[in-house]
Amino acid sequence: MNEIEQTGLATMRDCWITGGTTFDLAPAAWKEIAGSANPDERERRLLAIAAQALDIALRPAAPKTLKGRPPLPELALPMLPERLRPLLRAALKHASDTRGKTRVVTLVASRGFVLHPMDWMPAASYQESPDVYAPWIDWQSGVDGEKHTSQEQLAAENWDDFYPAARRTALADMRRTAPASARMLIETKGSGEPAEVRLALIELMRFGLGADDVPFLQSLSADRSGKVRELAGRLLARLGEHGHPRDGGPEDPTAELAAFIAEGKSGFIRRRTTYAPAKLKSPAQEARRGDLFATCYLGDLAARFGKTESDFVGAWQFGVDDNADLFLVRMVSVSGGDAAVAYLADALVAEGGKPALLVLQLMPRLDSQRKRVLVRLILKGPQPLGALNQAEGLEASWLEWADLTQALPALRSAIAGSDELARRSSEQILETIGFLATAATAEKLIGDVVAAGMPPAAPSLGLLRLNASLAGPGTDI
Numbered sequence: 506m507n508e509i510e511q512t513g514l515a516t517m518r519d520c521w522i523t524g525g526t527t528f529d530l531a532p533a534a535w536k537e538i539a540g541s542a543n544p545d546e547r548e549r550r551l552l553a554i555a556a557q558a559l560d561i562a563l564r565p566a567a568p569k570t571l572k573g574r575p576p577l578p579e580l581a582l583p584m585l586p587e588r589l590r591p592l593l594r595a596a597l598k599h600a601s602d603t604r605g606k607t608r609v610v611t612l613v614a615s616r617g618f619v620l621h622p623m624d625w626m627p628a629a630s631y632q633e634s635p636d637v638y639a640p641w642i643d644w645q646s647g648v649d650g651e652k653h654t655s656q657e658q659l660a661a662e663n664w665d666d667f668y669p670a671a672r673r674t675a676l677a678d679m680r681r682t683a684p685a686s687a688r689m690l691i692e693t694k695g696s697g698e699p700a701e702v703r704l705a706l707i708e709l710m711r712f713g714l715g716a717d718d719v720p721f722l723q724s725l726s727a728d729r730s731g732k733v734r735e736l737a738g739r740l741l742a743r744l745g746e747h748g749h750p751r752d753g754g755p756e757d758p759t760a761e762l763a764a765f766i767a768e769g770k771s772g773f774i775r776r777r778t779t780y781a782p783a784k785l786k787s788p789a790q791e792a793r794r795g796d797l798f799a800t801c802y803l804g805d806l807a808a809r810f811g812k813t814e815s816d817f818v819g820a821w822q823f824g825v826d827d828n829a830d831l832f833l834v835r836m837v838s839v840s841g842g843d844a845a846v847a848y849l850a851d852a853l854v855a856e857g858g859k860p861a862l863l864v865l866q867l868m869p870r871l872d873s874q875r876k877r878v879l880v881r882l883i884l885k886g887p888q889p890l891g892a893l894n895q896a897e898g899l900e901a902s903w904l905e906w907a908d909l910t911q912a913l914p915a916l917r918s919a920i921a922g923s924d925e926l927a928r929r930s931s932e933q934i935l936e937t938i939g940f941l942a943t944a945a946t947a948e949k950l951i952g953d954v955v956a957a958g959m960p961p962a963a964p965s966l967g968l969l970r971l972n973a974s975l976a977g978p979g980t981d982i
Contacts, residue, residue: 528548578641608968646669766781818849
């Protein structure tokens with residue numbers, strides 16, 4: 506249809522809108538079709554032709570940039586039962602950020618279900634959702650073609666046949682069961698990937714990290730990406746391979762950091778060496794010390810004092826300077842070996858109270874058992890409401906009612922009190938417990954906090970209600 510014909514149709518439409526007749530305005534071919542009828546029938550025929558032309562016969566062509574998409578992949582778990590979707594949507598709506606929504610999704614996955622795509626879809630760039638959603642992440646990224654799923658073993662021959670998210674999931678599983686095979690794949694195929702993809706692949710080396718990985722990680726010192734070189738250095742540091750020079754010269758950052766640490770002695774009968782943060786003279790020194798803790802490696806620092814990582818961490822005097830304590834724990838988390846991480850976590854947990862909160866920084870490096878011990882310790886501590894909300898990397902659906910008994914009085918008091926800040930903190934802790942708790946614990950806690958004064962329909966109870974309902978009839982749990 507050309508511009509003249511479009512203008513003519515628009516004129517006919519305007520004429521009909523104003524109640525007039527359009528026979529004289531119609532194209533000649535249309536007049537031949539409608540001319541033999543009476544005036545009313547002529548208008549009806551012209552209207553039918555115009556409608557056919559505008560709405561069906563002359564639809565605009567699809568843009569050339571429009572691409573076809575394959576159907577949304579079916580996931581390995583069944584969809585959440587329809588009757589539970591209102592509870593799910595309420596929990597998702599109340600979640601204030603991506604972290605909160607991911608907890609909802611992870612809880613549902615821990616009970617054997619996935620969400621309806623109209624309720625939630627993972628973003629293509631988000632890698633924190635449960636592995637079962639990898640096909641949806643790849644679908645979101647818009648890669649064309651049909652590719653393999655995680656049911657087929659990833660190999661060099663079919664590397665390009667896997668979507669990126671499915672590939673990461675397969676490699677993570679391989680690093681847990683066959684780390685050498687996964688490393689060879691990352692080494693041979695990852696070098697041809699863009700920097701951000703290489704970084705994500707190298708990050709998977711943390712699973713099953715061992716001495717056999719050292720040569721490959723050392724080879725990454727020549728990688729063209731600074732972020733890849735930095736990550737490889739930290740992984741090497743966890744294996745005891747130190748990256749910074751230790752000649753004590755002016756360009757040695759570890760020597761500079763060591764100057765901020767004071768060596769001392771303790772004990773009358775059995776004298777032992779201790780290490781504590783030195784007293785600083787200015788805010789500039791404090792800022793510099795923080796930068797050095799963030800960039801140096803624990804193994805290098807311990808070696809400056811002639812100690813192993815565990816011995817150095819064990820001799821650190823916690824409580825002298827809270828900021829220095831936090832910096833040290835973060836250093837252990839990112840560059841310490843597994844033995845030092847476990848030693849520090851156990852030592853802080855044994856101390857109880859305030860030092861135990863520092864171990865939250867170690868969460869990404871702790872095994873499942875130590876994480877659960879820490880959560881139970883926090884719930885028995887003096888400030889359970891604020892501390893637990895900071896925990897990362899926790900598993901869903903394991904916290905029992907007996908684990909909450911010491912924290913319940915503070916929770917009830919915050920709910921019943923007039924302190925708005927304490928009430929908001931209690932709402933956050935309910936969401937966290939809603940993620941951690943078993944279904945039976947969630948159901949019991951709802952009744953407890955409602956009895957303490959919380960409205961039964963409070964949005965902060967959404968995750969607890971969903972949790973409790975996931976063990977109800979028809980969910981096959």
